[in-house]
Amino acid sequence: MPSLLRKMEQEMGEKPSKIYRKVNETVPCDNAKMQLRKFGFRSNVEVSEYLDDIRQLFSQLDNKKYNDLLLEFCTSWNKEFANYFRKFIHKDVQRIGLWVIKKHGLTSATKNRAESINALLKRFVDWKESPVDTMILALEGISASFYSEILRGRYVRGNYHLHQDFTSLYDLEKDCPFLPEVRHEEEIFKSLKDAVGKATEIVIS
16 A cells, blocks of 8 residues: 555655645554664564464464453553454454464465465466466466355355254245355366366477
8 A cells, every 4th residue: 555655646646645644644554564674673673573362363373362351461561562362453353363264174364365366376276377368267267266166155154054043044945046156276277277187388399
C-alpha cells in the first residue's frame, strides 16, 4: 500500500502525508513491522524481537494463555505499539490464533495471499522455472478442486460439511447437483508436470 500511495501521490501532485493520512484513518495499517518503524524502532534486532513476541502470542494453545502472555508483553512493550496492537491486531485473535485455526487442520495463518500460493507451489513443484500458462492451469485446477469440496460439503459429502443450521438449505435428491471429482494438489501438479515433460520430449524429437 505505501508504494502504491506514493505512486498515486506523484501522479496527483499531492504531498505524501495527505493521502496516506486519509487512507490510514479509514483503513488502519495492520503491518506490525511498518508500525514499529513508524514508532521509531530502527534496530532490526529490536523489530525481530517484537515480531517474535507476536508469533508467540498467536501460537498459544488457548485464549486464556494468549491473554496472560499479552498482559506480560504489554508491560515491557513500547507504549505506543502496545496500544496499536490492542486496537488493531488483538481484535482478530479469535480468527487467527492457533487454538482457533487448528480446529480446521491449520498450523499457521498468513494474510499474504501471494506467499500462500508460493508456499503451495514450492511444496508440490520442484521446477525452477515454469511457463505462465502451466502455472495458470495449476492454479485453476486447485481452485476447481476447492470449489468441488465446497459443493460436496453442501450435500454432506466429502471431508467438509455445512453447519447443521444450514443443511436444510440443500437437498441432494431435489437439486440433483453435479458433484465434480476432488483432485489433490499432488495429483494436479504431477499431471501438469508429466504433460509438460511429454510435450518437451515431442519438441526435442
